[in-house]
Amino acid sequence: MPIKLTQPFDDTVISTQEKSFLRNLQANILKGHGREHVALLFLEVTDAPKARAFLHAFPVTDAHTQLQDALQFKATRSPGGVVRLAFLSQRGLAKFGRQGAFQGFGAFAGGMAADTQVLDDGTTASWQDELKRPLDVLLLVAYHHEADFARIVGKLAADLGDEDSGFAIRFVQEGRAYKNADGEGIEHFGYVDGRSQPLMLQSELAKEPRTVYDPAAPLSQFLVPDPLDPPGASSHGSFFVFRKLEQDVAGFKQAEEALAADVGMTGADEERAGAQVVGRFEDGTPLTLHQAAAGVPVANDFDYSADAAGGKCPFHAHIRKTNPRGSSPGGLAFDKGVQMARRGITYGVRLQDPDTKELVDQPNDGVGLLFMSYQASIENQFRFMQTVWANNENFPKAGIGMDPIIGQRGTLGQHWPPIYDSTAGAIQKLFAGFVTLKGGEYFFAPSIAGLRNL
Ligand code: HEM
Structure with missing residues (x-):
């Protein structure tokens, strides 16, 4: 049976076919990765063949590994491993000669900077200079342990800094989560954030009372057939929006x-x-x-x-x-x-009362x-x-x-x-x-x- 995109995904019993679907999907789409430290590395492609080779070797975390990590955490409280994800802008796809496969996806083709309706004052005047530069590829690294995380990101940045990588690093943005006394994630105005999400996994739906409002959402609300797929294969990707919102x-x-x-x-x-x-x-x-x-x-x-x-x-x-x-x-x-799958994280350092x-x-x-x-x-x-x-x-x-x-x-x-x-x-x-x-x-x-x- 092919995976049914018209309904949520049943992750409570995973068949061989479902396993291969999950192994071919990036982590963080079906549910948030939950790591407290995140680095976003914004890259410009300087040499397409070398950059392609770099991306081919980049160990992207798949959804199956993420779900296994989550089960292990539930059983042993031992946190999962490093999460690594990769994203391409339309400009990045063009550098690899693949923009043609992405016709008909509306504002994606022009990029956010050209999308005046979603900009403050209709321009990029409020943007920081580093983010006004061309952003072809985004690599995201997330981990729970701060010191190890810094080491892992440092090593990746050094590898990308090597001229053989085919990339130039344009900007590195770090994010770190804050939690309230109940262990719930909060944003900087002090409110619990991320409580309400459309849910696409049966295991998550099972935890929610849903007699008045049912957050169940079909996979097709988040996944599209991947235009980069080899012909005849059946893989899925997702469109991803990034916005740095200063508070x-x-x-x-x-x-x-x-x-x-x-x-x-x-x-x-x-x-x-x-x-x-x-x-x-x-x-x-x-x-x-x-x-x-x-x-x-x-x-x-x-x-x-x-x-x-x-x-x-x-x-x-x-x-x-x-x-x-x-x-x-x-x-x-x-x-x-x-509704979208929101996977944001706060950035910047605050003073937090250790008791309250x-x-x-x-x-x-x-x-x-x-x-x-x-x-x-x-x-x-x-x-x-x-x-x-x-x-x-x-x-x-x-x-x-x-x-x-x-x-x-x-x-x-x-x-x-x-x-x-x-x-x-x-x-x-x-x-x-x-x-x-x-x-x-x-x-x-x-x-x-x-x-x-x-
Ligand atoms: C600095 C910017 C933002 C702050 C401080 C913020 C804060 C919050 C907070 C405190 C909640 C309540 C917790 C929850 O229901 O999960 C929330 C929910 C939500 N936010 Fe934001 N948000 C921001 C940006 C955005 C943006 C850019 C969008 C979309 C364009 C968005 C869409 C939503 C949605 C869809 C919900 C859930 C509503 C529901 O299902 O009832 N937020 N946000």
Whole structure:
């Protein structure tokens, strides 16, 4: 039986055929690799034959190895090995003469820098110089142990620095994860991140209550037949979006406090101001389930049908904009189909209280999110979510304003209801400007056979 892409993947019993499917798929697509240290090496191809040979020998981690590592971790708590992944931009594919196989994939062909609708101010003026340079290939290395990780990345950088590699290193970006006292990953504004994901593995679905909102997603939402595949083979790859999003933590925290004061949220209710920005409290509890839910991980089995007027969770809140869970004009199947596999990690170093795990300093810059996502269509998923939902001041209703975290170029004040579960007396105020795009690119994550056939 061929692998059915129209449904999630059953990883609870793996047949020989499923094993060969997994062995030919890069890790990190079906589920996040979970390592706490990541290095992204952005490369320019200087000599295509040599670079091709380098990539052929690069030991990319496959999905089967990742799933085996995860099982071993569950049984013995012993963490898995180094994860190594490889991605090519359209420009990189052109260097290897393979761009012709990638016709009809929309904005992928022009690259992110040319995609004005997803840029702050429509230009790359906000980008750091290193990321404005040509980025042909991205290699990602991830590991749990900081000192060994530094050694492994150093060795790879030295190999790439050798003129025989066929590459020049243009930029190395490191990422490191932060966790709260419950061991949940947090982003720099202090909120649990990564809680809600479309799930494509049965083992992950089995852990989630899903009577109201079912995060199950078919493989075809993330995988495409690999255009680099040799004819007659059947391999899969995925389109990959990278965005370096810098966070002004001090500015955000001051604006959160000012918002609470303006809306008149005091005492125990003060935190609701930030929750109206994100759609969740810092511990991840959805605003829509506020006063109902408890526990770790927090509940994710909800939709907005009991909050149709936006009195609990405003329409502009980041998680309501980016996943309306069936409340958009497109309906549930459509909203679910836009979801990507988000695999981001924070970057930059913070001061963390060793006991409470609170991030105590409040930098203006130098920290942020390395947003990374896998999808079958950049056009219908990342781009759609960013431009038709997050940036759009009239989605899902006229005049509600843009997403206060990732929205770009909006000027309308969003509506902030002071009373929980009521829109009465909502004040209008623009909350924006605390996330800046420092660079990004559209890539393709080829199958392992496709990479060998480059
Ligand atoms: C610095 C930038 C960003 C920050 C600080 C941020 C923060 C968060 C937080 C705290 C959550 C809640 C946890 C969760 O539901 O997993 C979340 C969820 C989410 N974010 Fe972001 N995010 C950022 C960028 C983006 C971007 C660029 C996109 C897509 C264009 C995006 C799409 C989503 C989606 C789809 C969800 C899950 C919503 C759901 O399923 O209910 N985020 N984000």
